[in-house]
Amino acid sequence: MTTTFADLGVPANLLAVLNGNNITTPTPIQAATLPDSLAGKDLLGRGRTGSGKTYAFAVPVVARLAAGGRAAPRRPRALILAPTRELVSQIEATLRPLADAAGLRTHTVFGGVGQGPQVSALKNGVDILIACPGRLEDLINQSHCSLADVQITVLDEADHMADLGFLPAVRRLLGQTPTNGQRMLFSATLDNAIDVLVKRFLVKPVIHQADSAQSPVAKMDHHVLHVHRDLRVPVLVDLTSAPGRTIVFTRTKHGAKALARQLNKSGVPSVDLHGNLSQGARTRNLEAFHSGTATTLVATDIAARGIHVDDVSLVVHADPPAEHKAYLHRSGRTARAGAAGTVVTLMTQDQIGDVRALTRAAGIKPTTTKVDAVAHPVLKELAPGERSLPGGIVPAAGTAPSRPQGSGGGGTGSRSRKPGQRGGSASGSARGGNRGGAPKAGGGSGGGNRSKGNGSGNGSGGGNRAKSGGSGRRQGSGSGSGSGGGHSAASFSGRR
Template sequence: MTFKDLGLSPALVKAVEEKGYTKPSPIQEKAIPHILEGKDILASAQTGTGKTAGFTLPVLQYLSETKHPKYRPLRALVLTPTRELAAQVYDNVREYSKYVNIKSAVVFGGVNAKPQIATLKNGVDILVATPGRLLDLHDRKAVSFKRVDVLILDEADRMLDMGFVRDINKIISFMPEKRQNLMFSATFSNDIKKLAATILRNPVSVETAPQNSTAKKVTHKVYKVDKKQKTELAIKLIKDNNWTQVLVFTRTKHGANKLTEKLIKAGISAAAIHGNKSQGARTKALKNFKDNSIKILVATDIAARGLDIPLLPHVINFELPNVPEDYVHRIGRTGRAGAAGEAISFVCSEEVEYQSEIEKILKEKLNSSVLEGFEPTDTAPPKRAATQSKGSFGKKKKQRPSNGNPGGSTDDKRPKRKPHFKGNKPAGATSGRGRTGAPKKKRY
């Protein structure tokens, strides 16, 4: 099957082929026809399999076919959890829309809002945004959601993890009841399904890989090592194997900064990326990593989504994530689009429980070994303090994971807001959503 066979216009097919793609991926093949028909979608696909094009292409086609000759109200909105993912999605939108008369823009926090306000004032057809900055702009009356025809939630599970559900519901409350809704993510938890039930209407479920699966060409390796020896082991592996591009994950921002400093002292070029870094610093670090100006990018889980690095050969879990599903997203940065990749994890005695939980969701054992000279001697028991704490009556109470970003910027982790609506269902979530042709002229 080709992109033309899916019903895409010649202009979009031309743009896709110029990117080097001739055959749609499984998620694109399954989702695009349904989206073109105006149906709501609940899509789960392994990261790196083309989810972005899966919703971008059909939405661009809809916008180009129903565009008003004079007015440009915002008609398609893409919400993402992080700035990096927003920037990546926006880049894809620009590339795929080069041969159609569609205006697009991206807005996120950490940068001056004035240029974003000026861009929105000139009119855009499709907007990619993080929830925090988008609500700020709405409060300033710089953007209106009254004519949105299509809402896309990208990496919806991460948005829930980061506490964006109130912001999402508030944004939805400002939208027309009749619209198309697309929810895309690598995994879907029970919480995501509950959210989907309040937003989607008679959705088509699309899944191209088992939930919590990783790319087939990614090899997994675990090194058992003492907590205090992890940095030394990382330096040895990088130097001995002459690795030139490695994405390293830590659980905290402080840990990312500390490891980066030690790598640099060891003569290894490195940079850190996390929620406390300015947007300029994050953009620069990612650019330098992509063009191989630095060898190592040390990141918290905020970077597990939205980092599209072609042919990234190695990912190191310096610390295992305390939420097992996050392992899938971290590892999803390598082995993308059918390429081979290697996922290496350093596991100390305190993390054996995390490893067991990861193996449970992957339904496979991770190969463990001990490197000579790094034989572990720690006997510290497994810790669960990061995800559980004692309640007032001594019962264990689950805590939302920090994702390496406790107290981070308002864009990456929004403070709790008072719900805009009463009850569990957001305003505008009970009526029909499907499209029935071009928008009525009176809506402009």
């Protein structure tokens, strides 16, 4: 017989929330841990990325706190620690509807943003605090928070905490929670660093290993494309222009930013996610990816743990990760909740040995194909569907990135140059004078941008940042306009 959440002891008010979100059948990690966690036992749960660990601890935290009491100022009653801002936000988004149903207050604490709202929330009383270790320690040291009333402590993605060097802070924080409180530790892998935490802070823990992080996710296909270095970007453009959401991983922050720029320039609406972005930019970019404004997210490993989007059909390792755990966690962004997914690793000639060692350590046997042209049929096999290049997105100040708008139709304009000029004019069927360069689609024209001569330009049917550019090398003054619902028609002056 199929086990239900009611069978596991989940209260009726929380069942209603789960049913409202179409969550009716427990995942293996949820079915294994909920009876013990609801009973107040310490536990260690291992489950791969995407296995449903968040509900496995969110439900018992809310259910057990709902029994009585309200948080005193600056003294949360439950603490959930997570390694990244994105993961903290994702946990809170999952947990808040449950907490609302039980009349509990939640709040997040992480760096990269002003601490004022966090301090105010703690002063007013927070039942469930979801936090990154660094900022939480700062607030405790400033006497804005005490962990003396914490009844339940959850450590999520414990292995990633270890990878990022957070374990000393985690030990200090756990040491400030009452010894008679319940403690739950969830991790995709169990190693010596995690074992130290378990032995020191968990009392007679129940251990559940419902899903192995070492085994490939069900229905996930792994492929390696052996490509020449010059083909990496064209192949990525082809894969990401197929229907569906795609996450592309790079090793470095600079690489993520540069690749997102290249994809947008090629017409693939893309955003980046990495440590150099402000918290506001990270939030806006994730919202753009969630909403579909951006169909491709280019990210460093920081995003492997913090993105919970159930319909990512393709994960591409543009740069093979440094070690197999990163490969598994990156790959776990697809094939979530039992859905199918495809994982592609791009491999150049000098990376053959590294990729072989990586896949061997990850316990997978990928299909390797040598791709010598973008027309190779394997690309359509891995990312099926008609290719579409609707245009790159334009991040407007203070708003989420927006995709260029226009009336559609039309073809490609042409650029004319005179000797000694970098710009000239651009005309043709366009969405509207886009940077005075090659028009996209629709009707309009744009010109004179980046020209040594004077020029002006405007675009209709979209007018996306239509610009005209004055005199001098990338300097001078000018104006631009766009009609038909364009974005950020801009004027500029001075040196660029």
